[in-house]
Amino acid sequence: MSDRYNPQEIDGKWQQRWAEDKLYQVSEDDPRPKWYALTMFPYTSGDLHIGHWYAMAPSDVHARFKRMRGYNVLHPMGFDAFGLPAENAAIKRGIHPFTWTMKNIENMRCQLKSIGAIYDWSREAVTCLPEYYQWTQWFFLKLYHAGLAYRAKAPVNWCPHCQTVLANEQVVGSGVCERCGTAVTRRDLEQWFFRITRYADELMEHRSIDWPERIKTMQRNWIGRSTGTELSFALDHPGVEEKEIRVFTTRPDTAFGVTFMVLAPEHPLVTRLVSPDRRAAVEEYVARSRQQNDIERLSTERERDGVFTGAYAINRLNGERVSIWIADYVLMGYGTGAVMAVPAHDTRDFDFASKYNLPIKVVIAPAGWQGEELEEAYTEPGIMVNSAQFTGLPSQQGMDAISDFLEEKGWGKRTITYRLRDWLISRQRYWGAPIPIIYCDSCGIVPVTEKDLPVLLPEDAEFKPTGESPLKYNRQFVNTTCPQCSAPARRETDTMDTFMCSSWYFLRYASPGCHSAPFDRRLKYWLPVDLYTGGAEHAVMHLLYARFFIKAIRDMGLVDFDEPFTRLFNQGTIIAQKHKMSKSRGNVVTPDGYVSELGADTVRVYLMFIGPWEQGGEWNDSGISGISRWLNRVCGLVVEEYQMKPEAVTGDNKVRGDLQRATHQTIRKVTEDMERLRFNTMVAALMEFTNHLAKVKESGGLAASAWKEAIDALLLLLAPSVPHLAEELWMRTGHEYSIHNQRWPEWDETLAEDEEITLVIQVNGKLRDRIAVPASITEVEARQLAAESTRVKPYLQGKEALKTIYVPGRLVNIVVK
RNA sequence: GCCGGGAUGGCGGAACUGGCAGACGCAGCGGACUUAAAAUCCGCCGGAGCAAUCCUUGUGGGUUCGAGUCCCACUCCCGGCACCA
Numbered sequence: 029m030s031d032r033y034n035p036q037e038i039d040g041k042w043q044q045r046w047a048e049d050k051l052y053q054v055s056e057d058d059p060r061p062k063w064y065a066l067t068m069f070p071y072t073s074g075d076l077h078i079g080h081w082y083a084m085a086p087s088d089v090h091a092r093f094k095r096m097r098g099y100n101v102l103h104p105m106g107f108d109a110f111g112l113p114a115e116n117a118a119i120k121r122g123i124h125p126f127t128w129t130m131k132n133i134e135n136m137r138c139q140l141k142s143i144g145a146i147y148d149w150s151r152e153a154v155t156c157l158p159e160y161y162q163w164t165q166w167f168f169l170k171l172y173h174a175g176l177a178y179r180a181k182a183p184v185n186w187c188p189h190c191q192t193v194l195a196n197e198q199v200v201g202s203g204v205c206e207r208c209g210t211a212v213t214r215r216d217l218e219q220w221f222f223r224i225t226r227y228a229d230e231l232m233e234h235r236s237i238d239w240p241e242r243i244k245t246m247q248r249n250w251i252g253r254s255t256g257t258e259l260s261f262a263l264d265h266p267g268v269e270e271k272e273i274r275v276f277t278t279r280p281d282t283a284f285g286v287t288f289m290v291l292a293p294e295h296p297l298v299t300r301l302v303s304p305d306r307r308a309a310v311e312e313y314v315a316r317s318r319q320q321n322d323i324e325r326l327s328t329e330r331e332r333d334g335v336f337t338g339a340y341a342i343n344r345l346n347g348e349r350v351s352i353w354i355a356d357y358v359l360m361g362y363g364t365g366a367v368m369a370v371p372a373h374d375t376r377d378f379d380f381a382s383k384y385n386l387p388i389k390v391v392i393a394p395a396g397w398q399g400e401e402l403e404e405a406y407t408e409p410g411i412m413v414n415s416a417q418f419t420g421l422p423s424q425q426g427m428d429a430i431s432d433f434l435e436e437k438g439w440g441k442r443t444i445t446y447r448l449r450d451w452l453i454s455r456q457r458y459w460g461a462p463i464p465i466i467y468c469d470s471c472g473i474v475p476v477t478e479k480d481l482p483v484l485l486p487e488d489a490e491f492k493p494t495g496e497s498p499l500k501y502n503r504q505f506v507n508t509t510c511p512q513c514s515a516p517a518r519r520e521t522d523t524m525d526t527f528m529c530s531s532w533y534f535l536r537y538a539s540p541g542c543h544s545a546p547f548d549r550r551l552k553y554w555l556p557v558d559l560y561t562g563g564a565e566h567a568v569m570h571l572l573y574a575r576f577f578i579k580a581i582r583d584m585g586l587v588d589f590d591e592p593f594t595r596l597f598n599q600g601t602i603i604a605q606k607h608k609m610s611k612s613r614g615n616v617v618t619p620d621g622y623v624s625e626l627g628a629d630t631v632r633v634y635l636m637f638i639g640p641w642e643q644g645g646e647w648n649d650s651g652i653s654g655i656s657r658w659l660n661r662v663c664g665l666v667v668e669e670y671q672m673k674p675e676a677v678t679g680d681n682k683v684r685g686d687l688q689r690a691t692h693q694t695i696r697k698v699t700e701d702m703e704r705l706r707f708n709t710m711v712a713a714l715m716e717f718t719n720h721l722a723k724v725k726e727s728g729g730l731a732a733s734a735w736k737e738a739i740d741a742l743l744l745l746l747a748p749s750v751p752h753l754a755e756e757l758w759m760r761t762g763h764e765y766s767i768h769n770q771r772w773p774e775w776d777e778t779l780a781e782d783e784e785i786t787l788v789i790q791v792n793g794k795l796r797d798r799i800a801v802p803a804s805i806t807e808v809e810a811r812q813l814a815a816e817s818t819r820v821k822p823y824l825q826g827k828e829a830l831k832t833i834y835v836p837g838r839l840v841n842i843v844v845k
Numbered sequence: 846g847c848c849g850g851g852a853u854g855g856c857g858g859a860a861c862u863g864g865c866a867g868a869c870g871c872a873g874c875g876g877a878c879u880u881a882a883a884a885u886c887c888g889c890c891g892g893a894g895c896a897a898u899c900c901u902u903g904u905g906g907g908u909u910c911g912a913g914u915c916c917c918a919c920u921c922c923c924g925g926c927a928c929c930a
Binding site: 242246249252254275276277279356363364366368369370374447567601640642645646648650652655657658664711712713715719786792794831832835838839842843 | 885909924
């Protein structure tokens with residue numbers, strides 16, 4: 029075997045050996061503390077690109093590090109296998125989605141194996157297999173029985189391209205489909221929802237978890253909790269049963285400033301309130317806003333418009349009659365779908381009032397206000413005016429005072445509203461887990477009984493997208509009998525959102541092979557996940573759903589923890605040609621060529637080295653040769669015989685001390701960087717150490733035993749990053765297999781301490797000299813040396829020394845005038 | 846518009862808690878080895894200047910003995926949210 033780094037020879041060899049020895053198979057029966065390191069599983073789109081490797085290689089390095097630090101590490105892998113892209117790809121190619129997906133999995137599994145990770149493949153989870161989705165369905169039933177799954181007719185997001193409905197979270201940007209980027213439209217459909225809103229308050233709370241601030245903020249914004257007051261306006265319309273319209277406001281203090289009301293076009297009262305002369309205009313407006321997609325409707329560029337209904341309501345606080353309008357800037361899905369308009373103190377209402385010449389009544393006085401008309405809405409706090417008995421109060425107090433008053437009178441109530449909507453999980457597509465529900469003409473909605481799970485996805489469905497679930501046309505699937513009355517009945521033909529599958533996959537890894545339940549008591553050992561790594565794009569989708577899911581099953585007594593992922597870390601995105609890699613964009617860079625040519629270890633290190641992990645960056649392979657060169661040098665350093673020069677025997681001490689110090693400093697640095705997931709500087713430290721070793725070797729001034737100690741430390745520190753090469757060199761240096769079962773080296777703080785430091789001497793903060801001094805130097809000595817420095821003296825000439833600052837171990841700064 | 850994150854050599858990036866700016870690597874330049882090339886090894890490598898020295902962390906101000914780091918204002922880039930009453 030050559031002395032050079034030869035990845036083609038060693039990568040496969042060790043991967044095979046590790047697999048044969050089941051080196052990375054983990055068990056719960058282990059005295060070490062557990063560590064559950066999870067990387068978001070990939071979608072089965074075909075093959076893995078560099079972006080996937082960027083997610084997986086560094087997390088594997090960290091998991092290996094934890095393993096060497098004495099943890100029993102679970103680092104599993106699986107496949108997110110249901111969903112639209114597979115179905116679309118299958119349609120395009122005329123292959124069955126199952127065939128397509130399984131072929132992709134095989135390929136991806138192969139790629140994943142080539143990176144040399146410690147995945148325990150015996151725990152693999154594949155969401156599209158009946159043995160998995162049976163439990164997805166089982167959880168659906170649990171949620172159903174707990175009252176957390178319900179069916180309702182609602183205006184929902186419809187993607188015309190994907191031909192299915194989408195959850196709110198899956199509509200991104202200015203109202204486009206998260207998957208395909210098509211503008212989403214509205215449809216009124218009867219769909220299945222999960223009651224995630226019941227957990228809104230708890231989901232707002234991230235106190236017990238260590239997550240990036242950014243993600244926590246995104247989740248909080250998404251949930252959008254706002255506190256305010258719901259109050260009613262009196263209605264008196266002949267033929268209209270309702271005697272009030274309820275509105276939600278966060279500004280009850282402005283209630284005396286209401287000059288009109290606005291209802292959402294979809295508001296149920298609209299058709300009944302509209303006066304005959306306004307009916308045509310109102311109907312036209314309603315029809316128009318229904319047609320518009322969210323991009324048009326929600327665009328803030330567009331001027332707000334609306335129409336008068338011809339109806340009026342009474343502001344109970346002051347008895348004033350206010351006109352009722354409809355406008356599409358009021359959303360049916362938020363609050364009560366109706367707002368009180370206070371143009372003086374709300375920018376939207378101000379614009380609307382200006383456009384339609386509606387009155388503007390000031391009730392919160394800006395500082396120095398003399399009763400003049402406002403140029404724009406005044407939205408800040410101030411002193412209340414024109415507000416009957418509340419006049420003169422600061423508006424913040426007014427909020428409480430008016431809320432109290434409304435509650436006393438029974439006209440209103442303090443409330444909390446959320447932006448978060450219930451999670452819509454129905455999908456009118458084939459490639460997903462069937463919703464285990466049966467419709468019976470006499471019994472209504474009947475859940476499938478547990479023992480009848482899984483509801484198998486039939487293989488022979490016509491899976492073309494028709495806008496209706498393809499399963500609808502599969503009579504064998506649809507026709508069944510009612511579990512309650514045994515009469516002929518129909519199955520639900522929609523499938524579940526794939527985010528349902530990914531809301532619990534991390535539980536399955538903890539209980540592979542469990543056939544009687546989704547998981548068994550082994551779950552208690554592993555969960556929650558200690559470190560979850562993946563992309564930030566899942567902030568308000570997967571990460572929110574999974575939290576909801578765990579809280580829901582916790583309340584059923586199925587698990588005993590509150591949060592699935594104790595610590596979350598988002599690696600950055602690898603981009604190519606300014607864009608995130610994606611098949612549709614055609615800018616995908618495959619790792620395979622790099623791996624086969626330069627070795628898995630080289631690619632692993634390069635991905636860590638390009639920059640801070642959380643930052644990501646543009647893919648550029650120009651630096652990868654530096655990693656190859658380095659690993660080659662490491663190889664030469666370790667493999668080629670070390671020889672002490674005879675004349676060096678007496679000079680041994682200094683070289684030895686320096687090397688020992690470098691060794692311990694490197695152990696410290698690498699350990700600390702590993703803990704903080706600072707892989708780029710960790711690699712740099714190892715390179716520096718290698719450079720130091722090369723100089724030592726060149727000098728030949730060291731006893732062979734000391735040399736060997738340093739090399740051993742180097743190999744151990746390298747092991748998580750370059751598992752194949754480290755294993756090879758470990759063997760070549762005469763150690764016992766396997767380096768991956770060794771303990772991580774410890775550093776000794778005293779041995780790591782510098783003996784000599786560079787003392788920087790400044791005059792007025794400018795660097796003037798640096799001198800090498802013993803680390804033990806005293807302040808007095810340092811000040812004296814500084815004052816005596818010949819390079820410093822000219823700057824002190826003829827100046828008055830005001831003071832001298834001394835920073836131990838760093839510098840002396842002489843301040844002169 | 847609002848909320849995050851960021852801006853440092855030709856490039857990716859480093860810099861503890863306010864204390865030597867540019868670690869480590871890429872590219873480049875020079876040299877050694879070689880018939881030659883590749884590979885490898887050694888040296889140089891922010892800008893200006895012969896030099897002493899001066900300038901330099903997006904821009905402008907401030908605090909400090911001392912600022913890439915702290916404060917204020919601004920510009921640009923990236924990400925998220927965006928009529929949420």
